[in-house]
Amino acid sequence: MAAQKPSCVVFGGGGFIGTNLCRRLAASGYRVRAFGRRRLFPAELDGVEWCQGNFTDTASVEAAIESCDVVFHLVHATMPQAADLDMAADVQNNVIPTLALLDHCRRSGVKRVVFASSGGTVYGRAQQIPTPETAPTDPICAYGISKLAIEKYLALFQHLHGLDFRVLRITNPFGPFQIALKNQGVIAALIARALRDQPVEIWGDGTVVRDFVFVEDVVDALVAAATDQGSERVFNIGGGRGRSLRDIITAIERQMGKTLRLEWKPGRPLDVPVSVVAIDRAAQTLGWVPNTPFETGLERTIEWAKKTLPTVKIPPQ
């Protein structure tokens, strides 16, 4: 049963999910290349070929794809808040270079593109909770619109050029190698602030409900999506249930044995009140379920943060 493993390139391979994915692929015997502006943890990417480059630089992107079978596209060069402030830049930095990426993939014989979309933003204010993949997609932030546009272009490249693809609409991932850069990753931010006894800003009243999924489970889904032979193309990847921000805060305080210093700020218009996705399709088609209990994931994340964060420089929130 030892079919040769496909060779892979991970765009965004130096980031949070990317670092976890590259490590798993390398450990499982895949030939792995990572492409990105920088590696958050270069020492952790042993055995992974590193291609430093900007996603908008077509020549670097094309060189990174060379002789790869599977392309993981985890890049999003713009954070949600920044995308709303400059929507054109969000399109220029994400949609336009993705079109160049896909065009090169289909011309160079790539077998499949696996794209990390956003389970937390593509649906907008969903009527149905948990939200299935078939629900209307009406984002209330520009980040969600550009993710959605990329999903549509993937389907179009398959239609026009036969380029195979899978889309994973990932909710709120958390875990080792996430550092709370650019206001992303509330769990990482809370843990980092707690470790340093720093105050942390919370937008809204803490009742917003989010769908957290442990990054190792996300990696399971990405790996499964690379070889899946089913007929579905778009999958929600979430933790299977929602948790309020207040619940998260309580869980972190309990595990860390300390009280967080919270600074409450007004809610933001891009925050939907509840975001929880239905994950039945991934279970049925990919044979994927989020295996890690939330408390276990949190424990491993805190453990990693305690060991690693003292050695890492984190910019102020």
Place this chain on the structure above:
Amino acid sequence: MAAQKPSCVVFGGGGFIGTNLCRRLAASGYRVRAFGRRRLFPAELDGVEWCQGNFTDTASVEAAIESCDVVFHLVHATMPQAADLDMAADVQNNVIPTLALLDHCRRSGVKRVVFASSGGTVYGRAQQIPTPETAPTDPICAYGISKLAIEKYLALFQHLHGLDFRVLRITNPFGPFQIALKNQGVIAALIARALRDQPVEIWGDGTVVRDFVFVEDVVDALVAAATDQGSERVFNIGGGRGRSLRDIITAIERQMGKTLRLEWKPGRPLDVPVSVVAIDRAAQTLGWVPNTPFETGLERTIEWAKKTLPTVKIPPQ
């Protein structure tokens, strides 16, 4: 009941639908400005202020919006076939300048934006015929994706900035002032070729079913959408039933009393087999129905073409 009519600017006002809309608005006492690269029929736009400009030129776009209440956005700088060949250019020429347009609209106090989307492409291969507005939107051409992205940005500008909007997903409009440029407008192309006894290329076997709507009916819908106070935002605008290309050919041959010289070509991947939209929502909310029987619309189109085309230069197909 003589409330002052809003002042309007029609982006794409020199084109097919634009010319019809500007004439109607001017005749109904609106102050009308038209913006575009060129006017197809300048003499027909008496009483309409003309702003010549490129949609990608932000300064010209901003000047055209000055002191307008209602912005009609009918521009699409790329034709469906061309958009598939250069998707990035399609985004650059349509999505990016629309973001600049919307940003200026919300900053300059525009009351409403009415956008001409595409009923024939945003749904892709629809499961449900006739297709309601709530159906999945999975375009199989880049033109449909950029139209859809613009719809999503309109909703986002309302959410973030309170900019009011309406989207009309118009199917296949036909009527006076349509000339078969750039392969758009099969009815216009057939009539023009028939008048000149020229052969006409038909892609596919003629069984594709399309939803034709007379341009005066489209103008009715655009005018209604400018002042509608309902809670819906997106409306299908079609003829209420589908007609095969073969039916269209037969109807034209009958009305013109001559046989068309057809050259059959292979089907194109961007052509869905059937495209017919459900128009109940527009009937219920806008009080709009397509009033013109197809044969009457065709008669008026042929009459216009006979009178006008001998004086117009049409580039070869």
